Structures are given as structure tokens and as C-alpha cells.
Amino acid sequence: MLNAAQLLLRAGEPVLPLSRHVPFFMQRLVIEKAMARLFSQPLAVGEFDVLQGRWMRIEVTDLGLAWSLTRAGKGLRLAQHSPVDVCIRGNWKEFLLLASRQEDPDTLFFRRRLIIEGDTDLGLAIKNLVDSLDSDLMPPRLWQLIGWLGAAAKAEQDGLHTSVSRA
Template sequence: MLKAPTLLPLSVNIIPSLSLVEKKIPLRFKEKLIKVMPKILQPSLRFVPFSAQKSLLIPALHSIFSEAITEGDFEFLQNKWLKISIIDLQLNWWISFDQEQLIMASPKDNIAEDVSFSANGDDLVLIAGRKQDPDTLFFQRRLKIEGDTELGLEVKNLIDAIDIEQLPSSIHDLVDFGANFLQNTQDELAEEKSEH
């Protein structure tokens, strides 16, 4: 009797080989890939139903922030709403905290956020991969924090405290690869520009 092949985690199958390939990709191609990726992803992401987004995002956030949730670090978000916007992908999420867990509101709920964080996807990947810190991107106007200043500072401090090593290995490796790819490409472009 034939057994179906088991799938290895994404990090085992793909990520190491992508890292090797990335070094061989011409700089112009990498630059164009970074520019067109949101245009490729955005139309299809519009059709992902809210329920699917919620079923992926809330468990991921609970995994990332499990220690902070257990320690009560999210209580400041009780009865408050945080809007997270990925500008270039036209994605918006409203997150709050209730009964010791993160919750998410549907865009149809017309929630008025107390604070909002917005940035392009590549900048958020750089933050997640620890290649850029939120303060730097904020002062470069690449990360916008609007609304309740104190609430925004609390959220930023939680983001700063994320330990990428706590992510499941496949997600950690994917975020790490994406952040390295973006940072390496930006560094190469800056170096090329300084030589001219």
C-alpha cells in the first residue's frame, strides 16, 4: 500500500534554498519584484473573506504575543480599538482585547479606532524581522501612528518586545527570509547609488 508523502515544514523545504537563490538574483529583478509584489497580491487579497483573515490573524497574534497576553500586557487595549493598515495591500484590521484574548472586528462593524498603525507591507516585514525599528520608520514617515498617543506608545512598546524566536519555525524562517531579502536589496541599492 502506497503512503502519501508527508510534507516537511516550509522552513525545511523551501527557505534555505530560497536564501541561496536570492544571492544569485540580479539586483534589478529584486528591485522590480519588491515594487510589483503588492500589485500582484492586492487584487487577490480583496477576495479573502473576513472570516478567513480572522481565523489566520488572531491565532498568529496569540502565538506571537502569548507571553504578553498571559502577563496582562494587553489590558490597556480593553474597550479600545487598534486599526492596523497595510497601505499597499489595502488591508485593514481592527483589533481589541476582551476576556483575556485578542479579538477582531469586521470592517462591516464600522468600528471607530482609538489608534491606528499604518505602513506598507515591506516596512512591516522589516519591523517583524528586526531589520528596522518602529521609531526609525515613524520618524521617516514610513510608519504612521495616529490617534490616542498614549495608546499608540503602548502598542509600539509591545511591538518592540516581540521575540521573533517565539514564532513557529516555519513562520519565523519566512519572516526572517523576507526581512533579509528586503534589507539586502535596499542595502545593495543604496550602495549602488552611493557609487554613482
Template sequence: MTKATTKAFSLPKIPLPVRENIISLIPKVLKPTFKLVPFTVQKKVLIPALHSVFKEAMEDGDFEFLQDKWLRIHITDLDINWWLSFADDSLVMASPAQMVKEDVCFSASGDDLVLIAGRKQDPDTLFFQRRLKIEGDTELGLEVKNLIDAIDIEQLPSSVHSAVEQVANWLELTQTELSAQQTQLA
């Protein structure tokens, strides 16, 4: 991270051990919380958010490859699974009770997904580091990955864009400092 990026980051400077503890605590708090959120509520939040992010791509027909196919997104540290497909020019979501068979599955931690969304990590890099797993139909997985790569984070509503960017910056800064600290101790 450059000094300019660090300077632009507006959250207060929190000591590294505290940030490390917060990062490890978040999944422990969110995991049981998400278990209490009914599927209908998850769907009512996720589908409009995805439509907002991918509006232009859907209008351009970029999601037709997902027609009659299912993508599972698995957030590993939260044990959340979402099954998504494309039908009638719209993204659709299956409930866990429907037990659809996914054609491809993307698995990663919440931190890594935030870093991807905030453009702090490249999906290819995470894939080769085995932090992003793509299982199932390889061709379909590559099409999904290319679509993710093409997302313009600027298309998000400004408040969402700002929040994603700040959290991604915070995670990146913390991971960089932890890595440097481990290197010094070695």
C-alpha cells in the first residue's frame, strides 16, 4: 500500500494487535448471526444488490452463460452458501431447501471476498494461493471469474462503494503489516 493510499484511508489508526483480533472476531460474531437471518431476507438484500452491481452486464447479455446453470458462492468462514442463476433476464437465487446441484462453486473467506470487491486482490492471485477455490465446470467458472474481474466498483452506490473501499483498505493494511511483522520475526 502506498503512502498516498494510507493517507487517504480515513478510519482512525488502530494498533495492529487490536486490528488482528477484530478481524478474527468478526466471523465468530457474524456466523451465528447469519444463521438467524431467514433466506427470504438474504434474498431480498442480495438480489437487488447484485442487480445494482451487474445492471449493465445484464443489459448487455453478459449473464446468458449462467442460464440453466447454478453458481454456488460459499463464504467459508461464515459458512454461508448462496445459489445463483440467471433466468428471464434476471439473477435468481435458490433457497438451501431447494437443494439445487451447482455447476460451479466459488469458495473463499469473507476477508478475501471483500479484498476482491475492493480491488485489493486479484481473483487469479487468490486462486493460485488456494485462497479462492473454484470447483466444478471449469469453463463456467472462468466465465464467472471474468465477469467478476469486469465489475466496475464505481457503479456501486457511493455509500456502498465507500464502505467496501474502506474495509478493503483496512484489511489490506492489516494483512501487509502482519506479513511484515512475521517477516521480521523470522
């Protein structure tokens, strides 16, 4: 029996790929505003300074989405294309598991479910930064939603691994 979170995840499967058709300037506007709000405190104390003058690319391969990110001025800046120092690539559910802390970041990277290419020292510094961010920085309802969906994705993943190992 599927719970509401699992139903929402399944409903997202055909809908999320449509987000690749949203013009980049709109993606940038929404993402930069969200990052400015969510990461205002870590930005203020210099936690993202590792990206100053450096570019990280995030690719959500199954959705056909990609953004390049750098630290610029007082915030984080997004670009559609830029020379990158490091690229982190994976499917959207892997990023959900990472964001919801349902899966250990090291596990995701060592099992190659998330891939780091390029400057691996920078990639490791970013992985450690993301892992150290306090969930209290997020609005409580947003954190609850991410946790709820992440737990459903984890249960789905564990169910798949269990059924595959029994086969």
C-alpha cells in the first residue's frame, strides 16, 4: 500500500522532467532567491567562500537539468554555461536523499550514485559543506516536506534492493 509521500514521488516522475522546459532566467531567479534566503547565515560567515572564483556544476541527469554555481559578491550566482572546476551529477532521487539526509553522502558518492568529476578536492569540500549545513536554516515546513519525501524515496530504494537481492 502506497502512502501519500510515495504517491507524490510517483506523480512527480512524469512531471519533473517538464521542468527542463522552464526558461533558464526563471530557474536562475527562483534558485538564486531560494539560496539567498536558505543560506544567508552560512554565506555571511564565509562557509561558501570555497566557491569564490570557482565554478561547480550540478547535473540532474534524469531530468535533463544543469546549473553552474559560484560564490560572487555577497551571494551565490547561477549560470547556464560556464567553465567548471567540479561537476556533481546524479538522478533527482539521489539529490533528494542527500538533501533529506536519508542517505549518507559518502555512501552516495562511493556507490557512484552521485558522481564527482573534476577537482575532487573542491568536490569533497562542497560535500562536507552540504553535510555540515544545519537543517534549522530551512523553514520548518520545507524541512518536513523534504524529510517526508526523502524517507519515502529511501523506503522505495530499500524495497527495490530487498526485492532484487531476493531474486
